[in-house]
Amino acid sequence: MGDNFQNKTMAPVMMDYEFKIKTQNERSKVEDLFDFEGCKVGRGTYGHVYKARRKDGSDTKDYALKQIEGTGLSMSACREIALLRELKHPNVINLIRVFLSHTDRKVWLLFDYAEHDLWHIIKFHRAAKANKKSVMVPKGMVKSLLYQILDGIHYLHSNWVLHRDLKPANILVMGEGPERGRVKIADMGFARLFNAPLKPLADLDPVVVTFWYRAPELLLGARHYTKAIDIWAIGCIFAELLTSEPIFHCRQEDIKTSNPYHHDQLDRIFNVMGFPLEKDWEDIRKMPEHATLVKDFKRSNYQNCSLSKYMDRHKIKPDSKAFSLLQRLLLMDPNRRITSEQAMQDPYFSEDPLPTQDVFAWLSYSQQQPNERRPNEQTMRLMTQQNQVQANSHDHAANNAKRMRMSGPNQGNNNQGGGQQEFHQQQQMMYGGQQQGGGSQQQGNFQQRF
Amino acid sequence: MAGNFWQSSHHQQWMLDKQDLIRDRQHDLSKLTEEEYQKIFNFFASIIQVLGEQLKLRQQVIATATVYFKRFYARNSLKCIDPLLLAPTCVFLASKVEEFGVISNSRLITTCQTVIKNKFSYAYGQQEFPYRTNHILECEFYLLENLDCCLIVFQPYRPLLLFVQDIGQDDQLSTYAWRVVNDSLRTDVSLLYPPYQIAIGALHIACVMLGKENLKPWFAELNVDMDKIQEIVRAIINLYEMWKNYDEKKEIQGLLAKMPKPCPAPQR
Ligand SMILES: Nc1ncnc2c1ncn2[C@@H]1O[C@H](COP(=O)(O)OP(=O)(O)OP(=O)(O)O)[C@@H](O)[C@H]1O
Ligand SMILES: [Mg+2]
Numbered sequence: 001m002g003d004n005f006q007n008k009t010m011a012p013v014m015m016d017y018e019f020k021i022k023t024q025n026e027r028s029k030v031e032d033l034f035d036f037e038g039c040k041v042g043r044g045t046y047g048h049v050y051k052a053r054r055k056d057g058s059d060t061k062d063y064a065l066k067q068i069e070g071t072g073l074s075m076s077a078c079r080e081i082a083l084l085r086e087l088k089h090p091n092v093i094n095l096i097r098v099f100l101s102h103t104d105r106k107v108w109l110l111f112d113y114a115e116h117d118l119w120h121i122i123k124f125h126r127a128a129k130a131n132k133k134s135v136m137v138p139k140g141m142v143k144s145l146l147y148q149i150l151d152g153i154h155y156l157h158s159n160w161v162l163h164r165d166l167k168p169a170n171i172l173v174m175g176e177g178p179e180r181g182r183v184k185i186a187d188m189g190f191a192r193l194f195n196a197p198l199k200p201l202a203d204l205d206p207v208v209v210t211f212w213y214r215a216p217e218l219l220l221g222a223r224h225y226t227k228a229i230d231i232w233a234i235g236c237i238f239a240e241l242l243t244s245e246p247i248f249h250c251r252q253e254d255i256k257t258s259n260p261y262h263h264d265q266l267d268r269i270f271n272v273m274g275f276p277l278e279k280d281w282e283d284i285r286k287m288p289e290h291a292t293l294v295k296d297f298k299r300s301n302y303q304n305c306s307l308s309k310y311m312d313r314h315k316i317k318p319d320s321k322a323f324s325l326l327q328r329l330l331l332m333d334p335n336r337r338i339t340s341e342q343a344m345q346d347p348y349f350s351e352d353p354l355p356t357q358d359v360f361a362w363l364s365y366s367q368q369q370p371n372e373r374r375p376n377e378q379t380m381r382l383m384t385q386q387n388q389v390q391a392n393s394h395d396h397a398a399n400n401a402k403r404m405r406m407s408g409p410n411q412g413n414n415n416q417g418g419g420q421q422e423f424h425q426q427q428q429m430m431y432g433g434q435q436q437g438g439g440s441q442q443q444g445n446f447q448q449r450f
Numbered sequence: 451m452a453g454n455f456w457q458s459s460h461h462q463q464w465m466l467d468k469q470d471l472i473r474d475r476q477h478d479l480s481k482l483t484e485e486e487y488q489k490i491f492n493f494f495a496s497i498i499q500v501l502g503e504q505l506k507l508r509q510q511v512i513a514t515a516t517v518y519f520k521r522f523y524a525r526n527s528l529k530c531i532d533p534l535l536l537a538p539t540c541v542f543l544a545s546k547v548e549e550f551g552v553i554s555n556s557r558l559i560t561t562c563q564t565v566i567k568n569k570f571s572y573a574y575g576q577q578e579f580p581y582r583t584n585h586i587l588e589c590e591f592y593l594l595e596n597l598d599c600c601l602i603v604f605q606p607y608r609p610l611l612l613f614v615q616d617i618g619q620d621d622q623l624s625t626y627a628w629r630v631v632n633d634s635l636r637t638d639v640s641l642l643y644p645p646y647q648i649a650i651g652a653l654h655i656a657c658v659m660l661g662k663e664n665l666k667p668w669f670a671e672l673n674v675d676m677d678k679i680q681e682i683v684r685a686i687i688n689l690y691e692m693w694k695n696y697d698e699k700k701e702i703q704g705l706l707a708k709m710p711k712p713c714p715a716p717q718r
Contacts, residue, residue, distance in 0.1 A: 012532060012534075012580050012712075013532070013711070013712040013713065013714045014531065014532050014535050014581065014585050014588075014589065014712065015530070015531050015532070015588075015589070015592070015712055016527075016529050016530045016531070016712035016713050017712070017713055017714055017715040017716070018713065019526070019527075019529075019530040019531070019712070023592065023595065027595070072587055072590075073543070073546065073590060073591075073594065074546075075546045075552050078543065078546040078547050078601065079546075079547065081594075081599050081601065082547045082599075082601035082602050083602070085459055085599050085600060085601065085602070086457075086458055086459060086602050088457065098594075098599050100591045100594065100595060102588075102591055105587070105591075159454070423598075423599070
């Protein structure tokens with residue numbers, strides 16, 4: 001036996017030297033392939049995100065590189081990689097590749113770069129509104145954004161993936177290029193599940209931790225995330241797009257606890273929605289924090305509150321199709337809230353204006369500087385018609401050419417052997433080819449709808 | 451993820467071809483016979499199973515760990531990484547993908563030590579489990595690379611339960627078939643066939659073992675390639691045949707000694 005190891009004290013050779021060297025040589029380093037120094041664009045709870053370009057110039061596209069917080073493969077990193085590796089949908093951010101840096105044990109994820117996000121888009125509109133330069137988000141744009149968010153969430157939900165952290169900052173929108181104006185849902189809250197309690201708020205960007213999009217059942221202590229919780233958040237985002245105001249805006253200084261019950265946030269929800277009637281939410285009595293609710297709140301304080309009054313004040317008519325869909329998304333009782341699939345069938349989407357694949361199609365102007373670093377400025381430009389540089393057809397062509405090239409030598413290659421290649425190449429081709437009318441069934445449906 | 455198997459990396463990248471598998475094993479099969487090779491895998495599958503049970507992992511997680519292990523050696527020789535290190539690494543990675551609580555590094559190492567000492571002394575004698583956390587973590591990066599980040603594995607257990615429901619709940623049948631699926635992890639079928647076919651193969655074997663003739667029409671109505679099911683059945687039956695005349699306790703030390711091993715860096 002045991003000529004596996006010579007004796008008790010000496011560790012055996014765990015790895016073959018030749019194998020190790022060969023793997024090392026085949027492995028590419030993120031810093032060898034990409035330029036990203038000084039291009040940090042985001043700092044989330046669980047990572048740093050950089051805007052990156054390929055060093056070899058084989059394409060001039062922008063990429064997003066996310067360095068996962070900490071070292072090694074945490075549980076959330078494993079889940080994020082495992083699920084993103086499988087998910088392929090035009091409205092879900094595409095994981096192109098994973099880099100494992102053996103020396104510092106850092107994990108890097110490579111994504112397509114999405115120039116915009118709803119947080120910045122809405123922020124711009126709110127600022128414009130405050131300056132009385134009324135630029136509402138165009139109606140067709142709101143509808144297109146919502147439709148694509150629902151489409152992406154429907155895909156996730158039908159694969160039993162819950163997002164858990166939907167909010168405007170996590171809804172990205174592609175900039176110039178073949179996918180211009182397409183929604184990409186990012187940052188599935190894999191981390192959320194495994195990293196409780198949250199870091200104290202003070203450590204973070206205020207965008208990062210917010211209770212504004214939390215469903216009432218979570219605030220009342222529901223122990224499990226559900227699809228309905230994601231739907232509530234979508235309802236909040238929809239309202240915010242319609243009015244440019246976070247519908248359940250609430251002071252946040254005192255959110256430091258890991259306790260789900262949050263008095264002020266519930267108060268805000270009731271101030272907009274009214275206090276839920278027993279008959280509208282029968283199971284509310286079963287919520288863990290129901291007793292606290294009864295103790296802290298008086299129904300009579302919310303007598304005159306209702307969603308229709310709130311939206312009416314913001315110029316959304318209670319008899320509009322937009323309002324009736326919003327009401328179905330923001331039902332207090334999670335069991336009655338509609339599903340993403342039902343929402344996509346809502347008459348709102350078959351009424352003019354019909355949703356478009358390019359959410360920016362509703363802005364008659366559409367240009368932006370291709371090399372801008374800061375998404376907020378870009379979004380502003382996009383919206384304000386400043387810097388209307390000549391049409392960027394050149395850039396567009398370059399991007400398309402790159403997509404064509406991808407169908408060349410790599411196609412049919414099975415991605416085997418060492419994780420050196422990029423994932424989903426064929427899928428990308430399919431999406432790229434969508435404009436020309438190709439694509440899978442999924443794509444077919446998508447196209448029909450628009 | 452209960453997503454769509456047909457669009458998964460499992461289906462698109464990890465349904466291997468029998469001929470390719472044989473070709474990629476050339477190096478190992480020049481040192482070991484096919485049967486010896488299978489016996490070595492059988493042994494490490496047991497280590498993964500026992501480790502998983504000690505760590506109170508669900509069978510689904512144990513099965514995923516075993517498939518990672520098989521996938522790694524489908525592309526690499528046994529000499530590349532010591533399987534005694536890769537086995538717990540697979541368990542560790544699978545638990546992070548599939549479970550809700552993390553196994554702490556120290557608990558993993560302690561469990562490896564006790565399992566090797568108490569359950570596998572017939573193979574390792576007085577040798578202690580020689581690896582530490584840093585070995586596992588380094589190995590984990592190599593494993594993830596070699597899996598091409600494909601971590602979601604579809605298992606036959608879910609389709610099996612659905613089939614059993616369809617047949618009309620039969621606890622004896624489902625228990626038997628479940629065990630056959632566990633045994634199938636010791637063959638190559640998880641690398642070669644989709645999980646629903648393996649589930650049908652396992653059901654088929656369970657029916658034969660239990661003498662359930664009355665299910666013939668149910669099988670006949672299934673819209674599946676019966677040749678494939680027969681191949682799966684044969685692979686599992688071959689395993690049972692091998693077990694009949696095999697005493698692992700007597701043979702395993704010799705087999706481990708013969709197994710190709712990692713070579714250290716050349717001495718200067
Ligand atoms: N593909 C991308 N393209 C452009 N910007 C991105 C991309 N992915 C992420 N970002 C930016 O980086 C920020 C942080 O990324 P992400 O939300 O994935 O990280 P996180 O650490 O999980 O964040 P959170 O704290 O919201 O959970 C995002 O809010 C966004 O501004
Ligand atoms: Mg985020």
